[in-house]
Amino acid sequence: MLLHLKAILTPQELRDIRAVLDAADAPWIDGRASAGAQAAQVKRNEQLAQDSPQAARLRGIVLQALQRDPLLFSAALPRRIYNPLFNRYRPEAPAYGPHIDGAVLHSHADGQWVRTDVSCTVFLADPDEYDGGELTIHDTFGVQRVKLPAGDAVLYPGTSLHEVAPVTRGARLASFLWIESMVRSDEQRRILFELDMNVLKLRQQLGETPATTGLTGVYHNLLRLWATP
CATH class of the missing domain: 2.60.120.620 (q2cbj1_9rhob like domain)
Incomplete structure (x- = not known):
């Protein structure tokens, strides 16, 4: 990226x-x-x-x-x-x-x-x-x-x-x-970045909704899976 x-x-x-x-x-x-x-x-x-x-x-x-x-x-x-x-x-x-x-x-x-x-x-x-x-x-x-x-x-x-x-x-x-x-793979970092940016756009457009909360959870679960802090 x-x-x-x-x-x-x-x-x-x-x-x-x-x-x-x-x-x-x-x-x-x-x-x-x-x-x-x-x-x-x-x-x-x-x-x-x-x-x-x-x-x-x-x-x-x-x-x-x-x-x-x-x-x-x-x-x-x-x-x-x-x-x-x-x-x-x-x-x-x-x-x-x-x-x-x-x-x-x-x-x-x-x-x-x-x-x-x-x-x-x-x-x-x-x-x-x-x-x-x-x-x-x-x-x-x-x-x-x-x-x-x-x-x-x-x-x-x-x-x-x-x-x-x-x-x-x-x-x-x-x-x-x-x-x-914290995430060694360039591909994984790209996926996390795109997910983060799109969740941010949805939150700006819709406010906090069950869908944005769920997608935020997906982001953090992927980060938890891939990251080495």
Whole structure:
């Protein structure tokens, strides 16, 4: 399932993040420093140093934004969230070729191991600030090219082959992270999400009825059957 989340960040949060990332003393390093052997062959970008105070501050802003979003919770059913990272693509470090992220990653921020069920990219630059830079996702739903407004995010399966197209002008800024879900199967998460959204629509249209109560029970019984909290 691929899902566009709108306005994850408030305008003020976005301004605060950009002030840090655009500062002359922002600690950008070679993105290959965090890549595995295969990924390092196709990765050409910059990454904010994970152990910097700037990265620690921005992680807090992004995590707070993610945790207050009900649509993200319904779609991803988070059990653990890998600490958000931040990257930059520009003509000098323009692209990240086709790759699949590691299945389990170790977070330097909190020491946790996180299974990468769901990938998330939060866009921090508007599309008119740069040329190229589309996040291209290859999966059972076809090839999707994603380039969203600043403050918006996209969720997609961690199993997907994906890449970032070369940036030829400007700078593409983003936060990226992974979510270990309480429900490991992407298909099961999709079923739960669709059921949750449709029950919500019925409740808005009809109010609380025996049917909406019954369907809510079906949702929670499926979640009880499939979830590992």
